[in-house]
Amino acid sequence: MGIQGLTTLIKHHYPSRTWRTVTPRGKLVLDGKNVSEIVIDKNWLHGGQYGEPRDHFIRFFRRLSDSGIDPIVIFDGVDYNREKSDTKLHRKKEKVKKVFNAILEDRITDSVVPIFTDIVFCETLKELGVEFIFADGDADRDTARIANHYNCPVVANDSDYFIFNLKAGYIPLDCLYWDQQPVKAKLYERDQFAYKFYFDHNPDLIYLIPAIMGNDFMKRMKPRSLSGAIADASQKAKISGTEMKQDEKLDMLYYISTFDTVKDFMTHLSEVCQDSEICSIKKNYEKAKELYDVGEISMVDLRESKNLKTANGTLLPRFIRQEYRKGCFATSVMAVLVLNESTIPVMVDSPHDYTAMRIGEHIRKCIYMILSPYLSKPEVIETTFTHHMEDPHPREERVRWTDVRLNLPYIDDMQYLSKNERIEILCRVLETPFEVQMIFIKSELIWKLVAVSLHYWSQHAHPDIHLIEALVLCFIHCSFDETVCPSSDLPDYKRNKMWLEALHIFAQWKSTYYDAFRLNNVLMNPLPFMSPALLFNGKLIMHYACTREFIMHKRKILESSSAKTLFEKLMSVCT
Incomplete structure (x- = not known):
């Protein structure tokens, strides 16, 4: 970085x-x-x-x-x-x-x-x-x-x-x-810093550092002729007793500082470098100066910034921009709106299975369908990395939503729909039966997004009942116990076939909850979102999944009637 x-x-x-x-x-x-x-x-x-x-x-x-x-x-x-x-x-x-x-x-x-x-x-x-x-x-x-x-x-x-x-x-x-x-x-x-390295006579010289060394936006410049000139200058400086050191990057800093202006440096380059190298360094310098030589902006003005445009070239609707600025509209969804592309997150998942994110493909198609009026194409390019190759490469897939058999509103319509109507849309996308929808209402609404995600996961991942219980028990422990269970207190289990299968199943739940969170954003957040910090502890859940003392842990955590009632409700969502 x-x-x-x-x-x-x-x-x-x-x-x-x-x-x-x-x-x-x-x-x-x-x-x-x-x-x-x-x-x-x-x-x-x-x-x-x-x-x-x-x-x-x-x-x-x-x-x-x-x-x-x-x-x-x-x-x-x-x-x-x-x-x-x-x-x-x-x-x-x-x-x-x-x-x-x-x-x-x-x-x-x-x-x-x-x-x-x-x-x-x-x-x-x-x-x-x-x-x-x-x-x-x-x-x-x-x-x-x-x-x-x-x-x-x-x-x-x-x-x-x-x-x-x-x-x-x-x-x-x-x-x-x-x-x-x-x-x-x-x-x-x-x-x-400029004083220490003799740049204080002309601050603009400092932008030659990223122009030559490179950054996330510019490739490093390594012309041999320039390296040779720096080495020669370093040797001369050493002989004369000046401060240049035997360090390539440090020598470069001192070398740049010997020029009065950037123009002088570029003129010197014309004597030692090829035209193409000079052109690249000059281009990098201009880019670096534009990037690093900044003015100022207030938070109010940044909130109103309109640099982001939709994929079809129109201005981003103000209500979406406002939700995005305050963290209520995921950056990954905004990337779809702006670029017509989506990079699927890399999961901590079993290398033997295809990415766990595959489970949310239907949810993502529905998201794309809702966003479609602002997309430039009737498809979204999804880039996926898988774990089964030692030298992984991105795999691009053109995802269309023509097979979605739901009559979904577009994103502009969300402003005019009631909260209950938007919740109903979310439940339709996540294929939630009416009886499951009715389990968590009003006072327990905070659990509803968790519950509908849990139901979707159980229907598509087909987890063993023991793994469902381990996941739900983890939810109860994390949400009811105010003290975090330190991972250092839990044993490490052998990474055998059973461990890898459990890792993949739980990665599928995280994938489901991640896509449900994004769908909730697109629907303008009709349901409250429970932070994963109050739900998921990877080491704790693997402990529940692998320990022989699971029944004992379960009995202890469900001692209170409220914990037991919530556990039974969440289990009924899956079974």
């Missing part, structure tokens, strides 16, 4: 211990994706223990609040210009490989973000009343512009922020000491 190699360079040659220590107060702008991933469960192999990150998020933001900090969180939006499509596909591919290696070869090489992590984070922000917004596209520029508007630092974990012209500086996440009172931080200031 960010500029290749820049974090390492700064860590070695401009370490945070040399930065100014500050005690943040007032506004602080946070990169949502970065913050949501700092607490990724290292034991993600069971599909996610979502209560644990929720507790961590709550503690994190309460510590900020106790220290007088008023955070604003900015989330990534849709890659509407397709500038990061290659980067995104590469990351999906790497995620599949990590899952494959971890499950089959018992090699957990890196963290994998479980499917509900971002949703749990967003729901927790709503619960805490923390201000947040979804950007149109990549959030970095908007994060920087909002920080400039409020004249406050950015908190993130992205080397791009070393280059942005931030008025109040940048605090890397590991330099925000939030677990102490008052909260303190180490503040990176670009002016000081």
Whole structure:
């Protein structure tokens, strides 16, 4: 993420211990994706223990609040210009490989973000009343512009922020000491960086760093002629006793700083590089300056931004834009509206089975049908990654909805339908019988989306009764017990055939609930949404599925009459 190699360079040659220590107060702008991933469960192999990150998020933001900090969180939006499509596909591919290696070869090489992590984070922000917004596209520029508007630092974990012209500086996440009172931080200031590396005579020279080193939007430039010129300059500097070091990236920084202007640098390139290389570097520089040299924008103005257009070229309806900004219209659904495309999430799933997301194909077709007036084609291109290949590649499928035998309204109609009418549509899509619909009403409405998803899952995944009981018991435990069950207290079970089958079955439930959540969004949220943090603990559910003491656990958890009644109702939905 960010500029290749820049974090390492700064860590070695401009370490945070040399930065100014500050005690943040007032506004602080946070990169949502970065913050949501700092607490990724290292034991993600069971599909996610979502209560644990929720507790961590709550503690994190309460510590900020106790220290007088008023955070604003900015989330990534849709890659509407397709500038990061290659980067995104590469990351999906790497995620599949990590899952494959971890499950089959018992090699957990890196963290994998479980499917509900971002949703749990967003729901927790709503619960805490923390201000947040979804950007149109990549959030970095908007994060920087909002920080400039409020004249406050950015908190993130992205080397791009070393280059942005931030008025109040940048605090890397590991330099925000939030677990102490008052909260303190180490503040990176670009002016000081420029002074350290001799860029202070012309700040525009700093944009040559991403232009040459590359980032998520630009490929790294590696012309041999330029590398040779840098090496020659480094050798001459070494002989003369000046500061250039034996470090390729550091040498490049000092080399750039020897020029008075960007124009001088480009003129010099004409003497050492080919025309095509000069053209590419010049193009990258212009792109980098546009990206990193930002102004400011208020939250009010960002909410009214109209950069996003539908796939058929029309303006996005205001009511959809408003729902999207406040986290009530999934980014993945917005991507369908804007791009006519959908990238299916990578699940923590058995490598021996086709992706668990297959179970929601009917639900997704209905979503596409409802969105169809704004699509440019009568089909949506779904990109899927599967787990059964060591070198996975994206598989594209053109999905049509002509076989959907339901008379569904279009998205514009949702404004004029009552809540009950929209609930009825959701139940029709999820094939929910009337008797199941009537189980959870009014006071228990919070469980209705869970119940209809549970019914759909049981009819399409055909789980064994023991696995149904394990899942429902997990729901009861997570929603009734205020203390999160630490995953470290639970044993690891042998990853045999039974374990893999259970992993796949539970991945199918998560897939169903994920698509039901998106359908609920498209219908303008007629049903309340219960956070997965209050439902699903992957390690706990695998414990219930694999332990011989299941009956004993069941008896203990269902001691209260309310827990037992809810358990019986949820089981009746499936059986």
